[in-house]
Every structure is written in C-alpha cells, then in structure tokens.
Amino acid sequence: MVQTRLDDYSKTKHPEEKEAEALPFTETIEKERTKRVFPPVAPENLPPSYFVSATYDGKIRKALIKLYEPTSARIYFWYDNTGHKPYCLTNLSPYELEKIDRVVRHPGFDHAEIVEKFDPLLDKNVKVTKVVAKDPLAIGGRARGCLRDIIPEEFPKVSEVPVSRDEIKVWEAKIKYYQSYIYDRNLWPGMVYEVKNGSLVPKKVEQAERMVKQICETFKKATAEELQYIEHWARLLEYPAPKFRRVALDIEVYSPIPTRMPDPREAAYQVVCVSLYGSDGKKRVLLLKRPGVREGSERLPAGVNLEYYDSEEKLLRNVFDALWDYPFVITFNGDDFDLRYLFHRAQNLGFRRDEIPIEMGRRVCLLKYGVHIDLYKFFFNRSIQIYAFNNRYRDVTLNDVGRALIELEKIPIEKPIGELTYTELAEYCFRDTEITYKLTSFEDDLVMKLILILARISSMPMEDVSRQGVSRWIRNFMHHEHRRRNMLIPNAEDILAKKGKTSTKAIIKGKKYKGAIVVEPVPGIHFNVAVMDFPSLYPSIIKVWNLGYQSILCPHPECRDNIIPGTTHWVCKKKRALESLLIGSLRDLRVQWYKPKSKDKSLSAEIRNWYRLIQGALKVILNASYGVFGAETFDLYCPPVAEATAALGRHSITQIINKTKELGIQVLYGDTDSVFLKNPTKEQIRELARWTEKELKMGLDVDKVYRYAVFSSRKKNYLGVLEDGSVDVKGLTGKKRHIPPFIKKAFDKMKERLAMVKTPADFEEAKKDVCNIVRDCYMRLKRRQWESLEELAFNVVLGEAPEHYVKTTPQHVRAARILKEKGIELKAGDLISFVKVTKEPHVKPVELATKNEIDVDKYVAYLHSTFDQVLDALGLDFDEIIGLTKLERFM
DNA sequence: GCGGACTGCTTACCT
DNA sequence: ACAGGTAAGCAGTCCGCG
Numbered sequence: 001m002v003q004t005r006l007d008d009y010s011k012t013k014h015p016e017e018k019e020a021e022a023l024p025f026t027e028t029i030e031k032e033r034t035k036r037v038f039p040p041v042a043p044e045n046l047p048p049s050y051f052v053s054a055t056y057d058g059k060i061r062k063a064l065i066k067l068y069e070p071t072s073a074r075i076y077f078w079y080d081n082t083g084h085k086p087y088c089l090t091n092l093s094p095y096e097l098e099k100i101d102r103v104v105r106h107p108g109f110d111h112a113e114i115v116e117k118f119d120p121l122l123d124k125n126v127k128v129t130k131v132v133a134k135d136p137l138a139i140g141g142r143a144r145g146c147l148r149d150i151i152p153e154e155f156p157k158v159s160e161v162p163v164s165r166d167e168i169k170v171w172e173a174k175i176k177y178y179q180s181y182i183y184d185r186n187l188w189p190g191m192v193y194e195v196k197n198g199s200l201v202p203k204k205v206e207q208a209e210r211m212v213k214q215i216c217e218t219f220k221k222a223t224a225e226e227l228q229y230i231e232h233w234a235r236l237l238e239y240p241a242p243k244f245r246r247v248a249l250d251i252e253v254y255s256p257i258p259t260r261m262p263d264p265r266e267a268a269y270q271v272v273c274v275s276l277y278g279s280d281g282k283k284r285v286l287l288l289k290r291p292g293v294r295e296g297s298e299r300l301p302a303g304v305n306l307e308y309y310d311s312e313e314k315l316l317r318n319v320f321d322a323l324w325d326y327p328f329v330i331t332f333n334g335d336d337f338d339l340r341y342l343f344h345r346a347q348n349l350g351f352r353r354d355e356i357p358i359e360m361g362r363r364v365c366l367l368k369y370g371v372h373i374d375l376y377k378f379f380f381n382r383s384i385q386i387y388a389f390n391n392r393y394r395d396v397t398l399n400d401v402g403r404a405l406i407e408l409e410k411i412p413i414e415k416p417i418g419e420l421t422y423t424e425l426a427e428y429c430f431r432d433t434e435i436t437y438k439l440t441s442f443e444d445d446l447v448m449k450l451i452l453i454l455a456r457i458s459s460m461p462m463e464d465v466s467r468q469g470v471s472r473w474i475r476n477f478m479h480h481e482h483r484r485r486n487m488l489i490p491n492a493e494d495i496l497a498k499k500g501k502t503s504t505k506a507i508i509k510g511k512k513y514k515g516a517i518v519v520e521p522v523p524g525i526h527f528n529v530a531v532m533d534f535p536s537l538y539p540s541i542i543k544v545w546n547l548g549y550q551s552i553l554c555p556h557p558e559c560r561d562n563i564i565p566g567t568t569h570w571v572c573k574k575k576r577a578l579e580s581l582l583i584g585s586l587r588d589l590r591v592q593w594y595k596p597k598s599k600d601k602s603l604s605a606e607i608r609n610w611y612r613l614i615q616g617a618l619k620v621i622l623n624a625s626y627g628v629f630g631a632e633t634f635d636l637y638c639p640p641v642a643e644a645t646a647a648l649g650r651h652s653i654t655q656i657i658n659k660t661k662e663l664g665i666q667v668l669y670g671d672t673d674s675v676f677l678k679n680p681t682k683e684q685i686r687e688l689a690r691w692t693e694k695e696l697k698m699g700l701d702v703d704k705v706y707r708y709a710v711f712s713s714r715k716k717n718y719l720g721v722l723e724d725g726s727v728d729v730k731g732l733t734g735k736k737r738h739i740p741p742f743i744k745k746a747f748d749k750m751k752e753r754l755a756m757v758k759t760p761a762d763f764e765e766a767k768k769d770v771c772n773i774v775r776d777c778y779m780r781l782k783r784r785q786w787e788s789l790e791e792l793a794f795n796v797v798l799g800e801a802p803e804h805y806v807k808t809t810p811q812h813v814r815a816a817r818i819l820k821e822k823g824i825e826l827k828a829g830d831l832i833s834f835v836k837v838t839k840e841p842h843v844k845p846v847e848l849a850t851k852n853e854i855d856v857d858k859y860v861a862y863l864h865s866t867f868d869q870v871l872d873a874l875g876l877d878f879d880e881i882i883g884l885t886k887l888e889r890f891m
Numbered sequence: 892g893c894g895g896a897c898t899g900c901t902t903a904c905c906t
Numbered sequence: 907a908c909a910g911g912t913a914a915g916c917a918g919t920c921c922g923c924g
Contacts, residue, residue, distance in 0.1 A: 383908080471908055508911065509899095515910030516906065537906090538909095623906090627908030634908070642909065649906095672906040672911090716905045716912050731904055731913075738903070796902070808900050808917045865914080 036324050038369065042067060042076035046195035048203040049076065050242050050452075051187065052327075053371050053461040054178040056136055063181040065200065066371065066461075067193060068327050073245035075327045075370050078200050084181055085110060086136040088173035089117070089128045089488065090151055097129060102150045108138020109147065117488040120550045121498050123575075128171070128488065136177035148173035172489050179476060182459055183483035190456035191239055208238040215593055222588070225576060229585035236456040237589070237614050241449045246328035248277040248437035249319070251338045252429050258416030259824070264337050267344035270312055272417065273425045274319050277433035278326065279441070285426040286315050296421025304430055306422070313349050316342065323357040324369050328448075332398045332436045333376040335467075339365035366463060373451065375401075375439055377467040387620045388450065394737050395831060402435040406442045410435065444609055453617045457586075470624035475635045481578050490549070495638050499553050502643040503568045512630060513643040517650045519657070519670035521711040521718065524873055526668055527760060528679040529706040529720065532688065534652065535595075536587045537673035538626035540698045541648045543584025548577020549629075549638040566647035569640050579641070583625045590618040591699070649673065652696055659691055669711060669718065674703065704728075707758065710873045717869055719754065727755045733866045740835075742791040743863055746777035750870065767874055771881045774867055778882045781859050784851060792854060793833040793846040800828045811836075811843045819845050 042049075046069060053066035063080040090097070094112040103109055110132040119126045131147055133139050140148040152168045172180070182189060185200075192203040215234045222230060252273040253262045262269050274286045283304045300306065309315040319342065323329060331338050343358040343365065359366040366372055378384060380396045393404035402408045411431045413420065420428070440447045455465045458473035459480040465473060482489045502513035534540060541547065545564065551572035559573045594615035598608055628634040630642030649672060656675055660667050665688070666678040677685075685702060692700040706720035706728075717731040729735045734747030750773050757766045779785075786792060796812035802820055805813045815834035816826050826832075833846040836858040844853070864878045871878055 469907065474908085506910070511910055513910080518905085518911060533906095624908045627910090629908085630910085631908050646910075674906080714913065733903095733914075736903055736914095799901070805901090810901055810916070812902090862915095869913095 036321075038324070039077045040075060040369065042078045042195045044195065044198050046076055046078075047071065048192050048194050051189050051191055051193050052452075052455075053463055054182060054187075054189065055366075055461070056177045058135075061135060063178055065187070065193075067195070068242065068244075068371075070242035073243075073327060076195075078195055080181065081198055082185070084184060085132050085134065086139050086177045086180065087130050087132045088139050088148060089115070089130055089171040091167075091169045092129055092151060094129050097131065097151070100150070102145075103131075103147060106138060106145075106147060106150070108133045108135045110134050117486055119488045119490075120482075120578075121490050121494060123550070123555050126488065139177075140173040169491065169494075171491060175479065175489075178461070179459070179479070180483075183480045186484060187459075188236060188456060189459055189461055190452045191236065205239055208235070208240060211238045215589070218593065219588065222585075226581065226585055226588075229581050230589060233457075233585055233589055234593075237453065237594070239456075241445075241452050244279065244328050244440075244445065244448045245326060246279045246330055246437075246440065246448075247282075247322055247326040248275075248330040248433040248440070249322075249334065249338060250275050250331070250429055250432040250436060251319075251341060252417055252425060253341060254418050255416065256418075258418070261337075262341070264340035265344060267341050267348055271316065271342070271345055273429045274315065275426070275429040275433040276319070276322050277430070277437040278322075279437070283430070285430050286318055287422050287426060288312055288315055294421045296423030296425075298421075298423035298427045300423065300427055300430060301434075304426075306426055308422075312345075313351075316346055316349065316351070317355075320346070320355065320357050323367060327370040329367060329370055329372045330436055330440055331372065331374050331376075332432070332439075333374065334372060335364045335374045335377060339372065364463070364467060371462050373440070373462065373466050375436060375447075378447070378451070379439075381469060383470045383620045383624055387623050388616050398432060398435055401439065406435070406438045408435050408438060444606075446613060449610075449613055450617055453614060454620075457617065457621060470621060471628045471631060471634045473621060474625060474628050477582065478578060478636055481582060485578075487578075490636075492635055492637050495549050495636065499549060499638055499640050502639045504566070504643055504647065512639060513646065514650075515646050516672035517653055517670070518672070518715045519667060519675070521669040521713065521715060522666070522678075523711050523713045525708055525710050525760075525763070526678050526706075527708045529668060529709045530677045530680050530685060531674055531703045531706070531720075532656075532677060532685070532700050533674035533703045534692075534698055535591045535701055536622050537649055537652065537698075538645050539583050539587035539622045541645050541652070542580055542626065543587060544697050545644070545648055546571055546577055546580045547641050547644055548579035549636055549641060551575065551577035551580065552638065552640045552644060564644045564647060565651045567640075567644055569644050571644070579625075579629075579636075583622070586618055586625075587622055590615050590622060594618060652698065655696065656688070656692060656700065659688060663687060668709070671716065676709065710754075710870060712869050712873050714869065719751070719870060721755055721757065725755050727751050732869050734869070738794055738796045739862070739866065740792045740794055740859070742781075742786055743777070743859070743866055745791075746773055746863070747866060749773045750867075763874075767876060770871075770874065771876065774863070774871075774878065774881050775883070777863060778860060781856055781863065784854070784856065789835055789846050789849055789851065789854075790833070792835050792859065794835070795831050795833050798826060798828055798830045798832055802826055804828075814841055815843045815845045818843075818848065822848075 046067065049067035049069040051065055052068045055064050057064045057079065060079065063084060065078045067076045067078055069076055094114060097103055097112050112132065113130050114127050115130045116125055116127055133147060138147055140146050148170050151170055192205060193200050194203045212231060212234045216227060216231050219227060219230050251271055254269045254272045255262045256269070270288060272288045272290065276282065276284045281303070284307060285304060286307045286309060289308050289310045339358050340360070343356055343360055346356045357368050359368055376396065379393065379401050385391060385393065389405065393401040399410045402410070411428045413424070413428055417425065451462050451466045454473060455462045458465050458476045460473065460476050479489055504514040506512060506514050552569055554572035556572065556574060560570050562570045562573050564571055594611050597603060598611035598615050600608065626642060626645045629638050631637060653670060653673065653675070657667055657670065660675065660677065663684050665680045665684050667675050668678050669676040689700045692698060704722060707723055709718055709720040711718045719732065720728040722728065729751060733739060734744065750770050753766055753769045753773065757763055794812070798812065798816055802813055802816040812832040812834060816832050820826055834843045835846050835849045836842060836855045837844045837849060837853040838855045839853060842855065867878055
C-alpha cells in the first residue's frame with residue numbers, strides 16, 4: 001500500500017533515493033540508460049514490476065503490456081505469448097457466416113467458432129459465434145469494410161429465410177483490443193506482475209494480502225457474494241505504489257505573430273527552448289542559439305542547467321533522448337501542443353519516423369517507450385476537479401491549478417517569446433515544468449498515485465484513465481466483470497429496447513425523469529443546527545435495492561410485485577445485478593474502512609495519507625456511479641435504473657422527514673440526501689439514526705453541526721458557521737466566480753465578521769458592522785473609488801465560440817464580439833472579463849474601458865441583490881443601510 | 892410605439 | 907460526453923393600450 005512495502009522484495013535502493021543523498025548514478029546504470037535498446041523486451045525473468053500500460057503492436061500483431069520495474073526505474077515490454085486474438089460475437093451461425101464471401105475472403109478474418117455465453121438480458125445461456133480475426137482493425141477499425149459492418153450488411157443476401165436487419169446482432173466489436181486482452185486474461189492494470197520463464201504472472205505482496213484479509217474480517221454483515229467483491233476491490237486498493245521516475249516537459253516556440261499560438265500540425269517555426277524537470281533531480285533547460293538574442297541577467301534557481309545548442313536538430317535529439325529514457329513524461333497540454341509540435345517539427349527537420357519517440361494519435365500523443373500523462377486532460381476532468389480537489393482550482397490553466405494546489409504560479413512575461421533574452425526565456429520555460437512536475441509530486445505524489453489507483457479500479461492503462469471521463473472508467477470495470485463471468489456484454493440499443501425509458505416527469509423542461517427533493521428552507525438565523533445525511537446515498541440505494549440493468553424490469557413473473565416506490569418499475573428478487581455488487585462493495589469499503597481510517601490518528605501519517613487518497617478516488621467514482629445510467633453516452637445506459645435510484649432517494653429523505661416530525665424535531669432545510677435539524681437532542685439524533693438503519697437499511701450520520709446557520713427563502717442558498725469558526729457558504733451570489741472582485745471582497749468581509757458571532761447576543765454588534773461594510777462599499781462605488789477596473793469586471797466563461805450564439809446575445813458574448821473585432825481570438829471555454837458602462841451596448845471588455853464610463857448604478861443594484869440574500873435573514877434592509885429614505889426608494 | 896408580463900437562454904451553483 | 911434541481915440576470919416576445 002505504501003512505497004515501503006515494496007521492500008518485501010526490492011532489496012536494492014531506488015536510484016531516486018541515491019539522488020536524494022546527492023550520490024551520482026553509478027556508471028553502469030547511467031550507461032545502461034543512455035544505451036537505447038528498442039523495443040525494451042522484458043527478459044525471460046523480470047523482477048516485480050507494475051503494469052502501467054497496454055497497447056497493440058501492429059507490426060507483430062500482439063498485445064503489448066508495458067511494465068515498470070521500479071528498481072531500475074525502467075519500462076519493459078511484455079508481448080502476449082498465449083496466442084490471444086481479437087474477436088467479436090454474433091448470432092449468426094458459423095455455417096451462415098462462411099457463406100458470406102466478404103467475411104471469408106477478408107484478409108483479417110481468421111476463423112469462427114461457437115461459444116456459450118450467459119445473456120444477461122434474457123437471463124439464460126445462449127450459443128453465439130465468436131468471429132476471430134488476425135488483426136483488431138479487421139473487427140472494427142475506423143476504415144470501412146470491417147467485419148463488424150460487413151456481417152449485418154451481407155447476411156440478408158445469404159439468408160435462406162427472409163430476416164429483418166435488426167435480428168442480426170454483433171456484440172463486443174467496439175471494445176479496444178488491448179482492453180479485450182486485459183479482460184480475457186483477467187489482468188489488472190496498475191498491479192504488480194513478474195515475468196517468469198517468459199510468462200506474465202501476478203506477484204503477491206504479502207503485507208498487502210494481510211491487510212486485505214484484515215479488511216474482509218471487518219465486514220461481518222456482508223453476504224459471501226458481497227465479500228468476494230470487497231476482497232477484490234480491497235486487493236486493488238491495498239497493493240503498494242512505486243516511485244515514478246518521471247520528467248516534466250515544456251517547450252517554447254518562436255512565433256512571428258506574438259498573439260497567435262503556432263499551429264502544432266504545421267510546426268512552421270523554431271523550437272527555441274525546452275525545459276526538462278526530472279524526478280531524479282535533473283533540471284535542464286535547452287536553448288537554441290539565435291542571432292541577436294541577448295544573455296539576460298536573470299539568475300535561475302539553483303541546480304538548473306542551461307544548455308545552448310547551435311542547431312535545432314541537436315536540441316531536439318537531446319529532448320528525444322529524454323523521451324526514450326524516462327518511463328513517465330508529464331506535460332500540461334502535451335497532447336494538443338508540446339508533443340504534437342515536437343513530432344511534426346522533427347518530421348519537418350527530416351528525422352526518420354523511428355528516431356521520433358512520439359506515437360501520434362488523432363487526439364492524443366503517446367510515447368513509444370514510456371507513459372505520457374497530460375495533466376491538462378486530467379485536471380480538466382470535472383469529477384477530478386470537483387470531487388478529488390474540491391473545486392480548489394477554477395480555470396484549468398497551469399497558472400490557476402498551480403496557484404490553487406501548490407501555490408506556484410507562472411512567471412509573468414510582457415514581451416513576445418521572440419524578444420526575450422535567453423535567461424528570461426529559460427526562467428519562464430523552467431517555471432512551467434517546475435509547476436507541471438510539482439503538480440504530480442505534491443502530497444507525496446498524490447496525483448501519480450491517484451492515476452494508478454484509478455487505473456486499477458477501471459482496468460485501464462494509466463494514459464487512458466488520466467484522459468477519459470468517469471463513464472469510461474465505470475464502463476470498463478463493468479466490461480471486465482462481464483467477461484470474467486462469461487457474460488455477453490449487451491449492446492446499448494438492446495438494453496434500451498428491453499428496459500425502455502422512464503415513467504416520471506422531470507421538473508426541469510427537457511430532462512428525462514424526476515430527480516431529487518429540495519426542502520423549502522425556514523428563513524432566518526438558527527442556532528445549533530445539526531446536518532444529518534446518508535453517506536453515498538445513491539450508491540447505497542443501488543446496493544440495497546439491487547439496481548442494475550439486469551435486475552430492473554427483469555423477465556421473471558415472480559419479481560413483478562417487487563415494485564420500487566414512486567415508480568412503475570419492479571426489481572429482481574432472485575439474482576444480484578453486477579452494478580449493485582460492484583458499486584455497493586466500493587461504497588461499503590469507502591464508508592466503513594477507508595474514510596474512517598483516513599482520519600484515524602492511531603495510524604501513521606503515511607498510511608493515513610494513502611487512505612485519504614483511496615477514499616478520495618472512491619468518492620470520485622461513487623459520485624458518478626448513478627448518473628452514468630441516465631447518460632445516453634454510457635454503454636450500459638439504462639434510464640429506469642437512474643430513475644429508480646432518484647425515486648428511492650426521494651422516498652428515503654421523505655421517510656426521514658416524516659420520522660423527524662414524529663420525534664418532534666424541526667427540519668430547517670434539506671437537499672437530496674440531507675436534513676438540517678434545529679437544535680436536536682443527542683437522544684433524538686440517536687433515535688433517528690437507529691430508525692433509519694432498521695427501516696431503510698441505510699446509515700444516517702451527523703455530517704456537521706453549525707453553531708448557527710442563516711437561511712433566506714431560497715433553496716441551495718445558505719451560510720453556516722461551524723463550531724471551529726469556519727464558514728460554509730453555499731450557492732450565494734457572493735461566492736460565485738463571475739462576480740466583480742470589488743463586490744466579492746465586501747462579501748468576504750461580511751463572512752469574516754459573521755464567523756466571529758458566537759451567541760445570539762453577539763449579533764447586535766455584528767449587524768452594525770455588516771451595515772458598515774455594505775455602506776462603505778456603496779460609498780466607494782458612488783465616489784468611483786476603486787483601485788482598478790479589473791475590480792469591477794464580471795468574469796464569465798464562454799460556453800461556445802462567440803459566433804455560435806444565435807438565440808440570444810448575452811452580455812459576455814457581446815463583450816467577446818467587441819474583442820473579436822480587435823483581432824483577439826476567442827473560443828469556447830475562454831474567460832471574458834467585462835464591465836458595465838452607461839453607453840450602448842452597456843458592456844465593454846475591461847481592457848477597453850475607462851473609469852468614467854462605468855455605470856455605477858448597475859453595480860449598486862448588483863451589490864444590493866448580492867447582499868439581500870443574507871440581509872433579509874438578519875432583519876436588515878439594503879436601502880435603509882445606504883441611507884435612502886422611504887420616499888427616495890419609491891422614486 | 893412603449894412598457895410590463897412572460898418565456899427562454901445562459902451561467903454558475905448544490906447534491 | 908455522469909444526473910436533475912435552483913437562482914439570477916438578461917434577451918427577446920407578446921399583448922394591451924380607446
């Protein structure tokens with residue numbers, strides 16, 4: 001589980017540790033590294049190594065597993081030696097299949113055979129034909145004429161009886177070959193393997209195994225079937241993580257038009273600087289010598305090596321040497337820029353294909369030797385952003401993520417790249433790699449380990465898991481489980497046809513079904529508010545109610561009376577659904593083991609950290625585990641499952657609210673899975689929790705206790721002060737990121753003042769101070785006393801390219817179009833900063849505006865509405881505060 | 892031709 | 907390419923107004 005556990009078998013010290021002690025690499029290791037052997041085929045016997053990646057080698061037509069051996073800190077390639085081949089499944093008989101000329105004569109067709117599979121939609125075993133190919137592209141490549149398409153096209157021609165087109169089915173043809181290989185061989189990416197006599201075998205880590213056993217023993221109430229899954233997940237979560245030898249890379253390119261980013265596909269301009277920041281302590285900046293460029297006087301951080309090159313080709317060769325060497329390469333946006341640019345630039349300079357260490361894809365850039373992690377893609381992932389990093393960064397830029405997570409920002413530059421001195425350029429480029437590297441090293445390599453753990457849970461290579469969204473992660477562990485159980489993986493359209501759509505009506509127009517309940521808040525200030533919630537409500541429901549695409553609306557007549565409250569759907573009583581088992585056991589592990597252990601002070605800090613990481617990874621997956629069933633893009637899309645989950649959520653919270661009434665507790669507010677209780681006794685809380693456990697078979701915990709909470713009449717809007725004086729602000733305009741900093745600052749001041757209130761009596765003083773804060777802000781606006789126009793800027797994200805708005809023209813789009821006329825390129829996702837001005841069209845990009853044209857009254861109105869959300873609960877009135885008389889207000 | 896009531900669009904938030 | 911529910915501001919439309 002933690003690095004030290006690897007000591008079970010790795011007696012040799014990791015090279016990184018030697019580096020840390022400032023000892024040089026031994027000559028031999030260094031020589032080994034620089035002597036490039038490609039491909040680096042694993043020896044007949046390879047010491048324990050981590051399965052970090054998988055792919056398909058088209059040249060030798062075999063699955064290829066990339067193993068990271070942590071002692072030498074090198075990647076080894078292991079090629080399949082079992083003769084596994086790509087395939088898909090069909091309901092055509094081999095006899096019928098062989099009558100299809102285009103199949104039999106297809107150069108990639110190998111053979112067809114009958115296999116037996118369990119069909120989860122029919123709930124019975126079926127015989128299907130396995131169509132085996134020589135090459136994955138023959139099954140379902142992007143090119144036309146693959147077997148997946150040919151079979152349904154050609155079948156009617158050879159059929160003896162007239163058959164409609166949709167009775168011909170092809171299954172599992174869209175699964176990537178290396179994923180298929182992983183599932184069939186029951187391999188677990190991210191786990192430890194050895195090569196023994198040429199074969200890939202799992203390596204047991206004893207200490208981790210002992211932990212797995214210990215964990216299983218704590219789940220006394222689990223059924224045997226559930227325990228099997230708990231053990232499975234626990235093993236994936238408890239095995240150790242290696243140290244990742246890696247390098248962060250960033251390039252700078254000369255551009256004749258300073259505002260324009262050079263096109264990486266054309267790679268028309270020189271690469272003038274590359275920085276490499278290694279986990280081994282090597283900090284290199286490679287600079288291209290150019291006429292007329294000055295030295296500069298900047299002092300670079302200690303340990304940074306400047307290397308000057310008189311040819312771009314030599315510079316690139318040195319960069320490529322690093323890419324052939326490091327097992328992990330980290331970039332920020334390397335898929336779309338750095339590696340793509342390097343690839344095309346090298347081609348333009350006449351490099352041979354085999355001299356370039358980059359594998360170009362349409363949307364990604366991978367490495368021939370190691371593993372490329374593009375942190376931009378990783379941090380862009382909404383689930384990662386929200387659940388793993390609690391929304392601490394808001395823009396997915398190197399600067400913002402760096403500032404939020406490691407307090408390190410980019411070096412500001414005013415001049416175009418071409419006008420920088422060597423040291424300015426080096427300093428700038430180096431800092432980018434420093435941020436990039438540290439984003440993977442902070443909190444004891446948290447990000448690297450997170451990616452490793454997610455790779456294990458999802459059965460995916462590290463590259464893929466770091467680039468794709470939660471729905472892919474969930475799909476893939478579901479696929480793995482289907483194959484492990486010899487179940488046919490159903491096609492999405494068959495699930496939809498069999499299980500149908502939804503039966504409830506959503507509140508929001510355009511949504512597919514009804515969602516959660518939000519309780520009308522009781523406006524005012526309330527002291528001693530206990531917030532109780534269901535930990536992981538939806539995953540709990542999926543577990544307790546046996547929800548899954550198989551079990552919902554199952555074919556058994558005897559299950560039809562098992563109706564889900566609030567719906568017309570029934571659920572199976574006979575057989576557990578895979579989702580229920582897989583998601584339910586993950587939930588149980590998080591709630592009953594990893595979350596409590598991550599806070600257990602009797603454990604070492606190191607173990608607590610690991611547990612905190614695991615519970616965070618589980619949170620990311622569990623939070624998405626219900627939503628995917630309602631997402632059309634999910635391969636196991638099943639609307640009734642999503643609908644039933646939400647309905648049961650409403651059912652659960654409603655029952656809790658009814659029970660609180662019975663117990664005489666006032667509910668102040670509630671949202672989806674929580675109830676806010678006014679000044680409850682310990683006894684009342686205990687009784688509510690006991691009742692819930694008994695009647696609903698789910699836990700109900702006290703999540704937090706507010707010293708006091710402030711509600712307006714608005715849902716999803718409140719402010720709560722915790723016992724320790726920290727403040728939760730939810731949904732209030734004052735915390736939204738688009739509002740002008742000028743107003744936000746006043747709001748934050750008020751927040752700080754409210755945090756100091758301890759008793760109802762304290763409020764009188766606090767109210768006065770709040771009035772002063774509001775009045776002061778108002779006066780400064782009226783007197784136009786602000787430090788800069790930026791303080792007044794609204795910052796709104798463009799959801800689409802400016803020209804794409806046709807129905808309406810929102811203000812930020814108006815501002816964006818003004819910028820566009822000035823020749824500034826804008827695209828979806830860009831942040832627009834604009835101020836409100838008196839003259840038409842009432843908005844102006846902040847950089848074009850001047851102090852006097854600001855429409856102060858608009859800002860006063862905004863200040864008003866922002867503070868109203870809190871003021872009415874405090875019994876204060878904005879207009880009175882700013883000294884307007886009743887008459888003036890009327891006017 | 893104008894203004895208020897209304898709907899719809901858009902963004903940012905909550906769970 | 908996880909879901910639905912809520913708030914807020916503004917754009918655009920409809921309708922009455924002798």
